[in-house]
Amino acid sequence: MSTRLDIDLDALRKNLAEIAARVAPARHMLVVKDDAYGHGLTTIAQTGWDAGVRWFGSFDVAGGRIVRDALGPDARIFAWMIGSREDARLGVKADLDLGVGDTALLEDAAAVGAQRVHLKIDTGLHRNGIRPEEWPVAVRRAAELERSGAIRVVGVWSHIAEASDAEDDAARAVFDWAVAEAQAAGLAPRMRHLAASAASFARSEFRYDMVRVGAFAYGIHPAGGPDAAALGIRPIATLAAPVTAAEEEFVRIGIGMLDGIPSTLAGRVHVGTPGGPRRLVRIDAAESVVAAWPGAAVGDEVAVYGPGRCGELTATDLAESIDTIGEEIALRVSQAVPRSYLRETAR
Structure with missing residues (x-):
């Protein structure tokens, strides 16, 4: 993973x-x-x-x-x-x-x-x-x-x-x-x-x-405007990262500033985890720190943003927490992060 x-x-x-x-x-x-x-x-x-x-x-x-x-x-x-x-x-x-x-x-x-x-x-x-x-x-x-x-x-x-x-x-x-x-x-x-x-x-x-x-x-809905559901559209992308280390209070996930995550998001937003939304505590160069959940283990998957996983935020939700727009969050994702395409025939 x-x-x-x-x-x-x-x-x-x-x-x-x-x-x-x-x-x-x-x-x-x-x-x-x-x-x-x-x-x-x-x-x-x-x-x-x-x-x-x-x-x-x-x-x-x-x-x-x-x-x-x-x-x-x-x-x-x-x-x-x-x-x-x-x-x-x-x-x-x-x-x-x-x-x-x-x-x-x-x-x-x-x-x-x-x-x-x-x-x-x-x-x-x-x-x-x-x-x-x-x-x-x-x-x-x-x-x-x-x-x-x-x-x-x-x-x-x-x-x-x-x-x-x-x-x-x-x-x-x-x-x-x-x-x-x-x-x-x-x-x-x-x-x-x-x-x-x-x-x-x-x-x-x-x-x-x-x-x-x-x-x-x-x-991607507009900052300060109606959300995607109100507009009749749905976010198409989920940015996901694996847990690389798990401790009692915190876990590390394999995504950081080098992957395009703004460091200013730290302490401002939650991410989606198998245990529900958890605070994004710190963002380092190659990893980030997230508040732990019961049973957290290496290999678990965390969604930084995207639809349908434990109530995580959209790109625009993240953007609003740092006074920018959803497009900037989407565009910052490094080209080194692989894109995985889900097609209807693969469901």
Whole structure:
């Protein structure tokens, strides 16, 4: 028995079905950035494809190329962090949809003949994007490039903060204005996408043609928001470690800071054990100390987070104890920790 991240692909499929039903008729882009939030890019992408997902958000071109190799020519793959003209060229070669968030990159996209361009308007989050005061000139230039055949603009998109309804409403107003300006310039973007997980579930007016949902697909609920059960999703991952030493008051488990467990969790949370929830007392480099339970023995398994084992917490529950978000807890799990995939046929 060893430390591992168990990933329930059946739970993933059920989450994807829930998302599709919630956001219809908008399409669901499954965001698979950062190695599918640490769950394993190719396996998650293939499972999504088999479940009917046809759009994938890869963040960068390198990830997009991996998804393309895994899924073949029919998947639509959106990469929005384009670092250079060479990056854009590689994206075009892999037939990716490219997010373009500044005017210099627009020229780079035209230079390499990008035919699937999504222009990004900065709606106030300042996570790149063309500023509103520059947008009218930018879309006129994009229309000129499109008429010449250098590019084809297929979408307009943005990020929003999802911090408050008022801020999001203001961002949406900017987005609607930007789409209208693009159309007035002669562009005909067919894919408008603004919402990520939270807004796509809570506010139908933010769904437009497509939503980009990552965290909810993996069962990671928002910090300070409704839990997974309230959202109709379920966590898909359980981080488990074996007991390596057992004493009367404490046991040691084979996972620590080197595996990606934040040391600040010590003394703040419980973990799931065969004897029920027990306090996580200390986190060392390669091991951690947990309060013992009756009959604790070497080889017993402890769940640091994950569903269905002695009431242990979710990744977001852990995150809230140290004022961060569930995605950070998931992404910190070291790539050296083996991923184990549970499929329905193996139940």
